[in-house]
Amino acid sequence: MLETEMSETVMSETGPLLRVRDLHAEIGDPRAPVHALRGVSFDILRGEAVGFVGESGSGKSVTARAVMRLAPEGAKVRLRGSVDFAGRDLLQLDESEMLDIRGRRIAMVFQDPMTSLNPVMTVGAQIDDIIRRHMNLSAREARARSVELLGLVGIQDPARRADDYPHQFSGGMRQRVLIAIAISCDPDLLIADEPTTALDVTVQAQILRLLLRLRDERGMSLMLITHDFGVVAGMVETVNVMYRGRIVETGRVDAVFAAPAHDYTRRLLAATPRLHRSGQAA
């Protein structure tokens, strides 16, 4: 076990943390499948933030879930291609091996912070649970770490709030809790799927700042899924634009915004509402 971890570290220092090649996803009835992904390839370097932009149905969420080997709710997904993570092809792992990756090395934050939390468990107990599933800690140690994490994501008075239930938190605070859970095992890659879509604009800015700070402090890679070009603009180095199951444009975020090459990217950018009609923001 120790040996494989060491070789992973060596691998990841030489190549990208995540290398996805020719990924295909078919959803539903095998006789009439929906081709959600049609040959998606991309890299995410260690510490890099990469955005995936596109409309619903473009395949950006399916891509995110494919990396976690998770199917969209209630659907059967067949994946083809390769998802190399730190030197191992995740598509070749069995479910028990995948359990060790999921949550521990790759963690995910979803759009809806209410449905992702268990309403009848205190927030602290939910974080304790995740920590103890992945790390060999006593109940007391796990709780200390939970409280530390809640403080880290900006929950005031974390020791007391750990005993509260999800409904006692606002939407933005619940999203902070989910982020605390996601980073609890120090993942190498954090996948955030529309993490701020359901939130107010000021809360959105707080959550984006939090994600930026955590990424800076921990050096983790970030895969950010969003339909909002404004959100992606300040958060990532590289952006992939998805359309109908394919990446139609990829590049450094400044270059793509300055000179979008694909017609679809141009249309998406043109449809993005702007605060100031002159195009100059204050």
Next chain:
Amino acid sequence: MTSATTPPLLEVEDLSVVFPARRGGAPVAAIDGVSFDIAPGQTLGLVGQSGSGKTTTGRAVLRLQAIHRGSVKLLGRDLTRMSRSELRGMRRHMQFVLQNPYSSLHPRMTIAQILAEPLRVHKSAPENRTRERVEELLTLVNMDPATMHRYPNAFSGGQRQRIAIARALAVNPDFVVCDEPVSALDVQTQAQIVALLQSLQEKLGVSYLFIAHDLAIVREVAHKVAVMFRGRIIEMGAAGQVYDAPAHPYTQMLLDAVPVPDPALQRERLRRAQPERHFPDDETARGPCAFGEDHALSGTSRWHRVTAEHGVSCRFWPENSPLPAHDRAMET
């Protein structure tokens, strides 16, 4: 502005809604002293964070929500003094479009049935003309009339919102409350629905109260903008003036938080240190306000003019916040 020459279509005056006490607590003023006008063919954008009272305002204006105090005049008639049956008669002048096109259309009704229902209820088209009118409505919202016998689940989110708009317009209303009409939609679909609402306004002269938490979307559609905070309107004015020269520190904070699709600028905005902003509830504060006026002494409302078309409240003013340049000559 047309409002200077034509009388407003909708006049809302000192509107207040109080929610009853829960669990032994005090009653909550959901909205308090809200006043605004909307001119014919114009759009007032209502922005603010969730819980600020935007939706309650929209519901109270339509009398879908019990009112504690104030008046709502549509076409010069006070809705707050009407009987149920009078109000029912007024409903064909005022309609609404809601956020979620998945839950606002009945899943077991065809599009034709959904669109025919308001026509029947308000007797706004004779029975033998219903089909024709349904076709007309679908054409109006750029949909194929041949789809009228399908059920809502056959349509995308954007198409469903078109159907919801067609339903609202079926009775030729003068005024439509749009409550987050595009927030559940993709960017491109949002742009299409916004363009549709604008073209319908030009064609039909309908007025909108456009409620949204997305300030950029409101910028696209609104002639005037009102900013709500804790149940009050704290700033209101011509959209260009409020967006380009926000007067209230709260409005400034909202605008600063909007992500801009410009990587260098947006990075800078996210990295910029954010001072903790506190907007004190200064309802009972004594002494001079941020504008140097002692309202307790003068008995004036806590509202100050920035320009002829732009006003701001001195309520919830953080300490040491800069005062906007305002037109002292306009003050009374």
